[in-house]
Amino acid sequence: MDTTTNQVPGAELSGENARTIENEMKSSISANEASSNRREMTPLKKAKELLASSNVKLSEQMQGLKVILGVTISSGLIVTIALIVSIYQGDPEVLPHGGCSTATPHCSTICAETLKKGGNAVDASIAATFCIGVVNPHHSGIGGGGFMLVHNHKSMENTAFDFRETAPRAAHPSIYENNPKLSIKGPYSVAVPGEVKGMEAAHKEFGRLSWSEVVMPAVKLARNGFVASESFVKNMEMVQDESAEFLAAFTPDGKIPPVGEIMYRKDLANALETIANEGADAFYNGSLSLEIVKATKKFISLEDLREYSVIKRDTVSTTYGDHAVLSIAPPSGGVILLSILNILNGYHFGPADQHSPKTYFKLIEAFKYAYAQRGSLGDPSDREFREKIMNSTNYFLSHEAAKTIREKINSMNYTSDYNISRYMPSSVFREDKGTAHVSVIDNDELMVSVTTTINTWFGSHLLTKSGILLNNEMDDFSTSKHLNYFDIPPSQVNDIKPGKRPQSSVVPAIVHSLRAPCDLRLTIGGTNGSKIPSGIAEVLINILSFKMDLQTAVNVPRLHNQLFTNMTEYETNFNETIVKALSRMGQNMVKQKKAINIVQFVAKNYSAITAVSDHRKGNYSTVY
Structure with missing residues (x-):
């Protein structure tokens, strides 16, 4: 630069x-x-x-x-x-060459080592993503899918990869009408995985190291052992009543390991090594594909796997202050994040506003209006709803929409009565708890934000012979005869069709200054399903408006509201004076003992690189 x-x-x-x-x-x-x-x-x-x-x-x-x-x-x-x-x-300042932020020390280390070997940010993000599937199988893995956003800050070019899972040919709404639980667990909950092809597509376009070099670190980790994390152990305790076959994939002796014990996933190591040697074809048209067909009892066919393709999506953007915020078009959740920021941008918050209950009232109402839009979003490849999806996206990111919504918020006079008719029609989907995020910046100004998921914890709870844990993304679609998790009628835009991709809450994002190209820029993302957009929005507001330092911006307590639950969740240690004031304003405030969401990012300001991970999930980030 x-x-x-x-x-x-x-x-x-x-x-x-x-x-x-x-x-x-x-x-x-x-x-x-x-x-x-x-x-x-x-x-x-x-x-x-x-x-x-x-x-x-x-x-x-x-x-x-x-x-x-x-x-x-x-x-x-x-x-x-x-x-x-x-x-x-004077003496030259020794500054980091790159930064990585993941949810695990193993994967942040592998990410940084990949950069040290001469790999770029895409190489490093791929290596870290495969690693996460090994050590945090309850969140992510090659049996799932996701989105990757690549930003070249030198050329200002953006590339968005959609490797979201797709409904197989055999999928039909009638399967779930009489038993909606079939979409949550078992063979009919599995959509065609996209992660392996997604990683390969990104590598072919941007990779500097060989494919084998970026996959093999995960192979070695699975084969030689890794430390059982607190997150993994807690989630294993939640599924300890599963079948012996399921538990054996993670606990050979049938006992849940204590935190810190060395674990092995040698079957998965063999599968990953096959992918390292043969490429994605091994997964979609080889021995591993046959295992997937068998595990799903032919709900997913060989044709489904062979025909799966990665889609290049448009990027969507808005401005917040003097920064541009970029994300991926639907079916990603980027529009929700950008809509929140688009609404709040007109309030011109400053550092003093972080102490005012009125600021958080506006924030909560912006959340409600933004989340109300989900019923208009979905997979634009569905020709029946493509025009509606694109028109909704363009409108909700416009200055006109933001101004209209701010006028509605201002007219409330800081009083909320939970009148849903005030907000746009929408539907809300089940939370995809099983999610992982990686942020990377390299020395050549390549910035990567990638979020992957298997949907809920441990996905479908189905494993292939090689230890590949499969997703349950069919639950992210709407089913016409059943209310969703929050008792809201489903959205036709997100109904089940073969080859279609369900609407997602995943939000890979890139932020950069419009004032000076070398000023603050960052790659950011989060986890915890539908709560991802609100968490990222709060962290960005903390940095760009409230001028908090980067780690504090992530550490401070957060809140969340997605309209239809009729509650504003807030984390322990959130300012009680503000909480009481919001309650008096009509917001239904509910304290949450657990983390509402997890946010991770890597920032670069001129030559200084800072990698930030969320203390809610371990604070694992690294620069080199």
């Missing part, structure tokens, strides 16, 4: 500036020498004058001596200039 117009202490001088200084120093040195010649007789000057006065002809040896003396003087001059330039610059 060209930083010549934004010089910072410790940064290298541009070539033009260095040449200017060097020429000035040469002129200064020449002038000093001329002045010195007038004032004193140096040994060299005296020798020259004696030779001239004696009219002595220089011998060939003296000519040689003259050359040597000339070279010596020139060399000394160059060294002097170099020393002066060095003094002028």
Whole structure:
């Protein structure tokens, strides 16, 4: 990145500036020498004058001596200039080359090691994503899918990969009409996985290392062992009544390991090694694909797997203050995040506003209006609803919509009565708890935000012979004859059709300054299903409006409201004075002992890189 117009202490001088200084120093040195010649007789000057006065002809040896003396003087001059330039610059500041933020120390380390080996941010994010599937199988894995946003900050080019799971050919709403639980667990809950093809597609376009080099670290981890995390152990305790076959994949002796014990997933290591050697074809048209068909009792067919494709999506954006915020178009949840920020941007919050209950009233109402839009969003590949989805996306990200919503919020006079008719029609979907996020920035200004999921904890609870845990993304679709989790009628836009992708809450995002290209920019994302957009929005407001330092912006307690639950959840230690004031304003405040959401990001400000992970899930991030 060209930083010549934004010089910072410790940064290298541009070539033009260095040449200017060097020429000035040469002129200064020449002038000093001329002045010195007038004032004193140096040994060299005296020798020259004696030779001239004696009219002595220089011998060939003296000519040689003259050359040597000339070279010596020139060399000394160059060294002097170099020393002066060095003094002028000062010692160069040693800054990180890249940063990684994941939810596990193993995967943050693998991410950083990939960068150290010469890989770029895409290589590192792929390596970290495969790692997460090994150590946190309850959240993510190659049996799921997700979204990746790649931003080249030098060229300002954006690339969005949609590797969301798709409904198989055999999928039909009638399957779930009489038994909606079939979409939550078992073979009929599994949609065609997209993660492996998604990673391969991103690698083919951006990767610097070989495919094998980015997959093998996860293979070695699964085979040689890794430390059981607190998150994994707690989630295993929730499913300890599962079948012996299921438990054996994670606990060979049938006992849940204590936190810190070494675990192995050798079957999965073999599957990943096959993928490392043969590419994604092994998963979609090879031995691993046959295992998936068998595990789902042919609900997913070989044709479904062979025909799966990664989709390049448009990016969507809005502005918040003097920063651009980018995310991925539907079926990702990016529009929800951007709508929240689009609404709140008109309030021009500053640091003092973080202490006012009125600020949080506006924030909660913005959440409600943004989440109300989900009923208008879905997979734009569904031709029946494509126009509606695109029109809704464009409208809700417009200044006109934001202004209209702010006027409605202002007209409430800080009094909320939970009148749903005040908000747009919508539906809300079940929370996809099983989610993982990776943020990476490399030294070449490539920024990656990738979020993957298997939907709920441990997905479908189905494993293939090779230990691949399959998703339960069919539950993210709407079923026409059943109310959803929050007793709200389902959305036709998100109904089940073969080859269709369900609406998602996943929000990979990139933020960069519109004022100066080298000013604060970051890659950010989160986990915990439908609560992801609100969490990311709060962290960005903490940074960009309230001017909190980066770690504090993540650490402070958060709140959440998605309209149809008729409650505003808030975390322990949230300011009780503000909570009481919001209650008086009509907000139904409900304290949550557990984390509402998890947010992770990597930020770069000029040359300084900071990787930030959420203390709610372990604070695992690294720079190198």
